[in-house]
Amino acid sequence: MSYEKMGSGALDYMPCRYEDSGLIFRGPERDLDARYNLFVGGTETYGKFMSDPYPALVEQAIDKTCVNFGCINAGVDAFLSDPAALVVMRKAETVFIQVMGAHNMSNRFYRVHPRRNDRFLDASSVMKMVFREIDFTEFHYTRHMLGTLCARAPDRYAMLRDELKQAWVARMRLLLNSIPGRKYLLWFSAHPPSTDPGMVGLGPDPLFVDRGMLDVLQPLVQDVIEVVASPDALEKGSEGMVFSDMEKIAARRLLGPAAHREAAKAIVAELS
Secondary structure: OOOOOOOOOOOOOOOEOOOOOOOOEOOOOOOOOOOOEEEEEOHHHHOOOOOOOHHHHHHHHHOOOEEEEEOOOOOHHHHHOOHHHHHHHHHOOEEEEEOOOOOOOOOOOEEEOOOOOOEEEEEOHHHHHHOOOOOHHHOOEHHHHHHHHHHHOHHHHHHHHHHHHHHHHHHHHHHHHOOOOEEEEEEEEOOOOEOOOOOOOOOOOOOOOEHHHHHHHHHHOOEEEEEEOOHHHHHHOOOOOOOOHHHHHHHHOOOOHHHHHHHHHHHHHHHO
């Protein structure tokens, strides 16, 4: 069952497409002929289980069209590989790009689905040679695959992690350089960016992205807006989210409405 349709009886995300894009975005669909701010990102930007994700809250606060370009589980590849999406980004007055994890991205070790970037498709010959004992046919999702490699071969996993970090910086630089207008990076997480580039384990979301990687991209944007959910927001958790009993566990893994309000407040302050 697709993410867009799960729980549709409880919350209507009004999924839509823009131009000739193959990606499905959070609605309602906006008029792109008017001036607009654009919010690019993954599940948090899309606002899974949220009636008012932070792009909608920003729109309410500034009374200006804000287009939600969030896609469930998207990585940077989803947007770079979609020419129509890039056209919409180039026309925006201001673009806010959520810092997405480095794991949902094709690289020289493995390939992901071009639109559903969390889907693991296959391992390269390099990957199979490095991890000879692993049967990659048993994996369907990147996080499951990486967690297994981390547990079973931590030394070789570190090499893979470093490759993903380098590829992410290169891919993000390419995306930012393709957007001529005003643009910001948005760090939206329960944790501040790590200062340890060799963090053990998978680490917190956004996966593998650290302070040094953001510093490299800083000159390409107006600013990096850092929103770290407050203890109060984290304590409130999924309070105010809309989900079924079957979706309860998935909802608890996401930042809730209180955190989204904090993100909107920080973005509005920047725009002011």
